[in-house]
Amino acid sequence: MRTTTPLRRALTTVTATAAVVLTATGTAVAVPASGTTAAPLTAPHSLSPLHPVVELAAERLATADLVAAAKWGTDSPIDDPAREQQVLDNVAAQATQLGADPDEIRVIFRDQIEANKTVQRGLFQRWTDHPDQAPTTKPDLSVVREQINRVTSALVQALAATADDRGAFTCRPELALAGLQVHQENHLDVLHTRALVRALASVCR
Numbered sequence: 001m002r003t004t005t006p007l008r009r010a011l012t013t014v015t016a017t018a019a020v021v022l023t024a025t026g027t028a029v030a031v032p033a034s035g036t037t038a039a040p041l042t043a044p045h046s047l048s049p050l051h052p053v054v055e056l057a058a059e060r061l062a063t064a065d066l067v068a069a070a071k072w073g074t075d076s077p078i079d080d081p082a083r084e085q086q087v088l089d090n091v092a093a094q095a096t097q098l099g100a101d102p103d104e105i106r107v108i109f110r111d112q113i114e115a116n117k118t119v120q121r122g123l124f125q126r127w128t129d130h131p132d133q134a135p136t137t138k139p140d141l142s143v144v145r146e147q148i149n150r151v152t153s154a155l156v157q158a159l160a161a162t163a164d165d166r167g168a169f170t171c172r173p174e175l176a177l178a179g180l181q182v183h184q185e186n187h188l189d190v191l192h193t194r195a196l197v198r199a200l201a202s203v204c205r
Helices: 005-025 051-071 081-098 104-127 143-163 171-188 191-199
Strands: none
Touching: 051 081, 051 104, 051 171, 081 143, 081 171, 104 143, 104 191, 143 191, 171 191
């Protein structure tokens, strides 16, 4: 039986409490409905309409590992203002074509960029402290950026398609529910979980 809108809203409101745990510790916690037993959020379809947005943000964030590996041991800095400005200009232009607010999309992608750099810095620190964990091969950064561009384009489309949901008063609990599910689906560690929270900071309007 399909979940009704009121029930979905109730579930997402309850789940918002668990998001505090996710943000603080990087640990996913499934909050059960009254009279039920706790179970992982492993359903194939999320109750949240924002799941595609969170899923794509996590996918984009995963490329930070490849970017960090490509830059490790080179003169390439983590901060790349020229590249960042190019990304922001491109997503704003795509947003305009889709009828979305380009300024809003810029803000959201500034968060994506900062989250990506959070992962890179975290990995650099990890590899400095534990050289045995450092990458021994370097991905081709140009190829990685092609992958980033594809995910970026899909994320802009997902943001445009969920404009109404992102402007609704239920956005934050919906986002929390999607974040918990994506966290479990991707088995995110603490570093990537905190970065994902950073990436989603401006999704709700």
